[in-house]
Amino acid sequence: MNKLYLRNQLCIPVIGFNRAIIYDLGRKDYHFISKKHYHILNTDGFVNFTRIADQSERSELIDFLLSLEIIFEVASAQEKKRFPKISRALHQTNELTHAVIHTNISNNFIDLIDQNHLQNLSIISPQIDDELINLVASFAQLEIDGIYLYIEKFDAESLEKYELKLARQPILFSVNFFGVDSSHTELKDNIYYNFFTESFGQYQQLLSVDKLFVNQAFFLEAYNKHSYYNGKIYIDQSGNIKNGLNSKQAFGNINSMSVDEFQQTINSKLFLEPGNINKNQTLVCQHCEFRYMCTDVRVPEKEAEQWFHQVECVYNPYISKWNNEEGYLNLKESGVTVSASGCTINKDKLSKTFNKIWSE
Template identity: 25%
Template structure:
């Protein structure tokens, strides 16, 4: 074939092999789409197996590029290794009206672990003073990004309308129990989401749906190397118990005895359960853009999330005609 030695995959494009369909992710244009072509031979991408029309289509869309043979080595594939320098990168802190553990002590400890992303979920109404205290503490920390989940109340809307620009680390504000659904950008790049759903406990987490898929390079590489939800993550539950995830039973300790928790204790086996290790997920074309949950699972630590509504063997979502629950295939065992 005349193209054989001169075409290759653009370095910004990445294919994920599924059981029936494959996914193409374009990191540069930030988009993903299904590909039905037979792209793989013995599990590896094999461009020589493509028909001429398929090659032309992929070249036209700048997914394949033509490269002079002598320059081929200069267009190397994207590196797929991944890690982050923080001891703990992401934390979820849960609060309700019964939460009496000290938030200041919690945030100072997390800052010592070089925390970068934090989500604080208020399941009941905090005071404006509580929020202001948290914002002041995080302003001078290593934190890069803060997400707040709050019950909808007019006083919070007014407070953030007046003060959001003072706290540039806030990148997401979610108001649950709102009278309407709305998704908007406020003050530059802070996303503000209003949802009718009442989020009153950690049980609302772990939903698998295309809305939550993420095709950023970081998310894809994290999913390829580690568990995208639990790697270098901590959850502080409503009682101040420190866990890998607030919904888990096992706790490393509590905020009250935080001094006795060793950094090495925080690492769990869940950090290393990748999508490629999980039954059904490992055959799914969405596996590197999907979310994961190791708390709500179908049956066992390496089974797919029970909140998943997709069958990768038939490419049907629950609600589609002829949807059925996926069996555990062993295609990639």
């Protein structure tokens, strides 16, 4: 009698152009699998391993999946009802959940966001100083889960000088420094101090492997919405309201806006549009196995049926390579052309390119 196996509902298979990934949402990890194995595991019913003809391959896969608790055995078919399908719907109570501002933000901003419960508030500052400390303290009475500081230039003396004052801010979650000699993280006084070698300008533009997030909340957001633009507002140094750090379009200025006007603006269809873009609607992204764990800060554009990006991602899903890996080629070099009119793949060129890269 064949054994009965169910897939752990928190282990979700996601297919890409060349390969697939198991998103282990419970353990915040991921595992690569073949597209063939994806089609076997992509079921809410019993996993039909008999589709694998080779006994050795079948046994090896089952042992691998059991060891990671991606699948589990049940004694009878009746037990299946004890493990219902988990909903992938996103239950979001507030349209605005994330705000990004600069230290010169107008006092009017506090009045404007008073009606909103923010999951996090990010503050960009050239350095740590009294102005920044006072600004953080001014948000203490608002409904904000945590404040994240982004310090554009690291200065050890300033950190030492203000470390005690930072520790006195209970709302502060992390302080991020850029342009240091080595990347690392320190936890002190319940504050995460993160140090990055790249400049802040580089950090805000680029996706990298360490910016991939695997957890249930992030997956549900990325599965239904745009993981960067959904619920986000950016106020530039002039007070202009934008969707994100790289957005050019402005939706008014907070310095001349009433609370009602502000709420109408951030809840308008035009402002909310980028946040409602799903990766499956976006050229190239729809073929990427990382699409539900990626924070993509690029500005999407639309001139045809699907969304696309003028700026190319640092990961090429058609050859399964990051731009810092040996053998990486950009889309055009791989045989893929992306424009407002669509995505064209030279299958013969791509196949030869892929085989050459991965056979060396």
